[in-house]
Amino acid sequence: MDFTDVSLTALRVFRAVAEQGTFTAAAVSLGYTQSAVSRQIAAIERAAGAELLERRRDGVRLTPAGRVVMRRATVVLDEIDATARELSGLPGQAGTVRVGWFPSAGAVLLPAALAALRRTDPGLQVVSREGSTPALVRALRAGSLDLALLGSAPPFRPPDTESPPLVLQTLTERALRLAVPATHPLARGDFVDVADLRGQRWITSTSSGEDRLMGVWPGLDERPEIAHTARDWLAKLHLVAAGCGLTTIPAVLAAAAPPGVRVLPVHGGPQEQRRLLLARLPHPPSEQTNRVAAAFRAAALAIDTPGPPFPPT
Secondary structure, three states: OOHHHOOHHHHHHHHHHHHHOOHHHHHHHHOOOHHHHHHHHHHHHHHHOOOOEEEEOOEEEEOHHHHHHHHHHHHHHHHHHHHHHHHOOOOOOOOEEEEEEOHHHHOOHHHHHHHHHHHHOOOOEEEEEEOOHHHHHHHHHHOOOOEEEEEEOOOOOOOOOOOOOOEEEEEEEEEOEEEEEOOOHHHHOOOEEHHHHOOOEEEEEEOOOOOOEEOOOOOOOOOOEEEEEOOOHHHHHHHHHOOOOEEEEOHHHHHHOOOOEEEEOEEOOOOOEEEEEEEEOOOOOOHHHHHHHHHHHHHHHHOOOOOOOOOOO
């Protein structure tokens, strides 16, 4: 089989596996059986005459040959999608920048940057999608994202060990905050002492692919009482507003807290820092990508400026 005979279906399956990180997750995202995904990957690897995916216990990653195929496949699939849009009478997406973001970045920073771009670059198209940091990094590597907003916690390791390293820029680095019901005794002051967090009820979630609890103040010397678990930040904050418990939040989310929630710093012990990163592949970005990146940098700088989080459009 010559590589020129590879089907578009095989290319789409290959991209999905690279983005999702496992055959099983790719099958779910595509609505295929896992055996069908395996057959398509086997066919494309036969045509390439090389292994395109390294199978590991924690999933798959692209081999050097796989990165070559993915780079070219992304161009082909994007052109096919653009052609389909034109034929169906939908507007084209020339100058489109594809952005990925982790959940808390989508609450304040992403809308603020997009609102600014609508004023300064009304012809620039930005399409975005939410994902966990590992999923967004895989999508960057697969070439299906141009930029990604990622979260990082100490010890601030790179988001992956692939080569070449991603280009990372720190947009903000701020201390973790505590969301407290406005009626809670801890909400009476301007900060919370870490010693007062013992015996509290917590609203948590688990980080994607990890066992680490998200929402409990790090380093507590007791087994936390988990009252509720929720996948998204909005649900967690509304549970706080309802008096159901406490949760930690990145400082960037303070502006999005609903009524009934106080967002406070925690004193005592080391400060728990969180970084907001802007990531991209190391090849030279397009001018459109540079403009979107600049909008994110400006929005991040404005987070600490008093005033409404969303400028008027």
